Amino acid sequence: MIKAFCTVAAFVMFAHVPALAADAPSPEALRAWHKRELRVAGIMHKLRLANLASCPKQEMTYGLVVARLDDRSSPAVRTAQAQSLGLRDYPTALGVIPGSVADQSGLREGDWIEAVGGISWPLTDAGPDARKAFWDALYAGIQAPTMEIKAEHEGQTRDFHLTGKAGCTASLFMINRKTVDATTFGSRVQVNSGLEALLQDDAELAFVLAHELAHVILEHTGPGKEAHIKDRAARQRIEIEADSLAVLLMARAGFATTAAAASIPRLRKTNGPISRLLGIYGPYMSTDERVAFLTKRAEEVRTQLxxxxxGR
Ligand SMILES: [Zn+2]
Structure with missing residues (x-):
C-alpha cells in the first residue's frame, strides 16, 4: 500500500481538509470529519511512541495541532469552521490527541494559543513578519524537548509547560478521497478517508497504519527511491517486509495482532471487479497467501513479545 508522494510537516499530524470549497460544509459534517481525523491521528500517535526503539529517525511528539481560520476561505466556510471546530482568527488548539503530552498538560481543543516560547501572536496588524515569528516559534517548540505555551483556557490565561515525548518521525494526513488507499513517501503517510471509513475496528486500521509506518522505518520510499519501487520484484519484497514489521509495530502499541489478517479480506473487497475477476493483487500476495502469512506472523510476534x- 504505497505509491509516491511528497512534502513534509513535522508537527501537523493531520489537516482539516474539506474546507477549501466555496460551499461551506455543514458544521456537523466538519465535526464528524474532525472526529475521524482524531481517530486516525490517535492510532498513529500510539504506534510512533511505542516503537521508538525501531525507528532510525525520532522527533518530539506533543499531540497538538494548532490552526487558525484561513484568510482565503469564503465567509461561509469560515463561519462553519468557527461554529464546528472553534477556530478563530488567531491560533487555536484544533486537535489535542487523547493521551498525548498536550492532553495531559490540560490543553483542550478550542484553547487560544496566545504565545509559544515567549513569542506572542500579534493582535494588532503588525505585518506578516510578526505572524511568521509566532509560527516559527511554534515549529521550533514542537521540535524541542520542552515547550512553553501561554493559552487562554476556559476564559483564563494560563502557562503550560510541556515536556515532549520522543516518537518515530512520521507525519500523517487524511485526505478526502473515497478510494481505499494509503500512500507513503519518505516519512509522510497519507490516508484516504475511504480507508478510515472501511476499517471501523481500531486494530485493523492500526495494522494498515503500521504497514505504512514500516515503510517509513525501513526507508522504502522517498526521494531517489521511485525507480526502485517500480521494479516489480523489489516492490513485492518491500510489501512483505512492511507486512512483517507492521505486525510487530501494532503489537508493541497494544493492538490485537489477529486484526492484521482480519483486515485483508475486507480490503480486498474494495478492489475493482475486474481486478477481482482476474485475480490481480498488484505487488501484494494473494488474499489467501497474505492472510496465512499475517496469521503466522501474528503468532511469531506474540511468542517474541x-x-x-x-526476560525483563
Ligand atoms: Zn505497502
Missing amino acids: AAEAQ
Missing part, C-alpha cells in the same frame, strides 16, 4: 516480557 512474551519472551521479551519474561
Whole structure:
C-alpha cells in the first residue's frame, strides 16, 4: 500500500481538509470529519511512541495541532469552521490527541494559543513578519524537548509547560478521497478517508497504519527511491517486509495482532471487479497467501513479545 508522494510537516499530524470549497460544509459534517481525523491521528500517535526503539529517525511528539481560520476561505466556510471546530482568527488548539503530552498538560481543543516560547501572536496588524515569528516559534517548540505555551483556557490565561515525548518521525494526513488507499513517501503517510471509513475496528486500521509506518522505518520510499519501487520484484519484497514489521509495530502499541489478517479480506473487497475477476493483487500476495502469512506472523510476534516480557 504505497505509491509516491511528497512534502513534509513535522508537527501537523493531520489537516482539516474539506474546507477549501466555496460551499461551506455543514458544521456537523466538519465535526464528524474532525472526529475521524482524531481517530486516525490517535492510532498513529500510539504506534510512533511505542516503537521508538525501531525507528532510525525520532522527533518530539506533543499531540497538538494548532490552526487558525484561513484568510482565503469564503465567509461561509469560515463561519462553519468557527461554529464546528472553534477556530478563530488567531491560533487555536484544533486537535489535542487523547493521551498525548498536550492532553495531559490540560490543553483542550478550542484553547487560544496566545504565545509559544515567549513569542506572542500579534493582535494588532503588525505585518506578516510578526505572524511568521509566532509560527516559527511554534515549529521550533514542537521540535524541542520542552515547550512553553501561554493559552487562554476556559476564559483564563494560563502557562503550560510541556515536556515532549520522543516518537518515530512520521507525519500523517487524511485526505478526502473515497478510494481505499494509503500512500507513503519518505516519512509522510497519507490516508484516504475511504480507508478510515472501511476499517471501523481500531486494530485493523492500526495494522494498515503500521504497514505504512514500516515503510517509513525501513526507508522504502522517498526521494531517489521511485525507480526502485517500480521494479516489480523489489516492490513485492518491500510489501512483505512492511507486512512483517507492521505486525510487530501494532503489537508493541497494544493492538490485537489477529486484526492484521482480519483486515485483508475486507480490503480486498474494495478492489475493482475486474481486478477481482482476474485475480490481480498488484505487488501484494494473494488474499489467501497474505492472510496465512499475517496469521503466522501474528503468532511469531506474540511468542517474541512474551519472551521479551519474561526476560525483563
Ligand atoms: Zn505497502
